[in-house]
Amino acid sequence: MLTLKCGNWILEGKSSSAVATYIRVKQLDLIFDLGRCPMRFIGTNHVFISHFHLDHYFGLPIYISQRWLAGMPPGNVYVPSSGFKQIKQILDRISALDTGRSWGYQINPVAAGDSIPFRQNLIAHILPGNHSVPAVSYLICEVRNKLKPEYRHLSGKELVALKDSDVEITNEVQLPLVAYLGDTRGIAIDAHPLLRKCKLLICECTFLTPEHRERAKRTKHLHIDMLPKLLEQLESEHIVLNHFSRRYTPEFIREEVYKRLPTSEHPRVHLFI
Numbered sequence: 001m002l003t004l005k006c007g008n009w010i011l012e013g014k015s016s017s018a019v020a021t022y023i024r025v026k027q028l029d030l031i032f033d034l035g036r037c038p039m040r041f042i043g044t045n046h047v048f049i050s051h052f053h054l055d056h057y058f059g060l061p062i063y064i065s066q067r068w069l070a071g072m073p074p075g076n077v078y079v080p081s082s083g084f085k086q087i088k089q090i091l092d093r094i095s096a097l098d099t100g101r102s103w104g105y106q107i108n109p110v111a112a113g114d115s116i117p118f119r120q121n122l123i124a125h126i127l128p129g130n131h132s133v134p135a136v137s138y139l140i141c142e143v144r145n146k147l148k149p150e151y152r153h154l155s156g157k158e159l160v161a162l163k164d165s166d167v168e169i170t171n172e173v174q175l176p177l178v179a180y181l182g183d184t185r186g187i188a189i190d191a192h193p194l195l196r197k198c199k200l201l202i203c204e205c206t207f208l209t210p211e212h213r214e215r216a217k218r219t220k221h222l223h224i225d226m227l228p229k230l231l232e233q234l235e236s237e238h239i240v241l242n243h244f245s246r247r248y249t250p251e252f253i254r255e256e257v258y259k260r261l262p263t264s265e266h267p268r269v270h271l272f273i
């Protein structure tokens with residue numbers, strides 16, 4: 001399993017096109033996609049699935065059954081609404097085959113435009129994907145209460161008094177933390193005003209060579225040639241590229257990516273390989 005450190009963020013998992021993609025951000029208690037499920041992921045409470053290609057959700061039965069076996073409460077699994085019914089049928093059949101009983105899991109359908117609060121102070125915005133099957137991307141924001149400007153000059157005592165008299169002294173603000181695109185042919189940059197400001201963006205980059213341009217287009221994936229223009233629009237401190245084709249070796253990926261991206265982008269681009 002791979003561990004990648006980007007500033008304060010630690011990403012764990014694996015991502016190889018058509019093989020398996022699963023990425024955990026432990027600090028946020030969440031996993032993006034679950035193409036396989038390592039045992040150390042079982043205790044993570046939130047799973048966001050981008051689409052129903054097998055390499056992105058094959059680990060779900062393991063995640064669900066292991067929690068059930070361990071007597072843990074079911075994790076919160078979020079899936080694109082288009083495959084919601086089918087995945088439930090599949091899980092019910094597997095659990096019936098496995099135990100003769102239901103595992104008692106929690107799966108939530110999501111669609112672009114939804115906003116889902118989770119944990120105490122996080123919210124997942126669901127953004128449209130652009131792939132060969134229905135897909136979504138995720139933008140995770142932290143919700144904070146910020147003191148309204150008109151009250152900033154007041155002392156702690158005065159603020160408490162106002163609060164006690166039921167005056168709303170704070171505004172809710174959202175801090176964009178991490179975005180995960182899943183498999184996609186583009187970045188829906190205008191789908192959410194905070195996307196371009198997210199601190200860390202996990203972006204697929206399946207294809208690298210000129211002869212794979214056509215394949216990228218046909219299978220609805222990003223090609224490295226498309227990235228410079230897309231990255232220009234993003235203010236992210238860290239860009240993590242994942243989901244490279246298994247045709248390429250890690251050495252080749254490293255060489256090609258940095259050769260094809262402008263040098264100004266190099267410091268913030270990390271490879272999940």
Ligand SMILES: [Zn+2]
Binds near residue numbers: 018056
């Ligand atoms: Zn994939």
Ligand SMILES: [Zn+2]
Binds near residue numbers: 051053131183
């Ligand atoms: Zn896919």
